[in-house]
Amino acid sequence: MKAIQILFLFFLIVPFIEIYVLLQVGGLIGAFPTIFLVVFTAVLGAWLLRRQGFATWQRFQANLQQGNIPAYEMIEGPILLVGGALLLTPGFFTDILGFACLLPPLRKKIALYLIENYLIKGQMGAAFEQRSTYRSEGIIEGEYKKEGNDSN
Secondary structure, three states: OOHHHHHHHHHHHHHHHHHHHHHHHHHHHOHHHHHHHHHHHHHHHHHHHHHHHHHHHHHHHHHHHHOOOOHHHHHHHHHHHHHHHHHHOOOHHHHHHHHHHHOHHHHHHHHHHHHHHHHHHHHHHHHHHHHHHHHHOOOOOOOOOOOOOOOO
């Protein structure tokens, strides 16, 4: 399935799931406690997003200062944004998905999955294509070392 089709199904199916779950929870505990829970999860999610986002930003800057590439943090940032958006969306199903994005162990697994399955394979494929074009253009790779005294 293509990404557009998955997003279309997500935006089509999720509202129905949310309405069903809200009605079931509202039937069990009442309307006001249900509304309170929805608002509480949004506030809690905003607080967690701010805290986790700040920690990620600090790790990002620390890696840059040490001269390391902050690959994990660059993937973690958008995951946090998606998690925050899901938590601010009213409903319990999206809250579960949003909290999954904000919990550090689950977020790390999601980030590592994305890095290993989409970013590394994509870079290796691009490097292979680049090498094959170099060979077809007749470029020879080598090293140059200057020897002797250049006092002319």
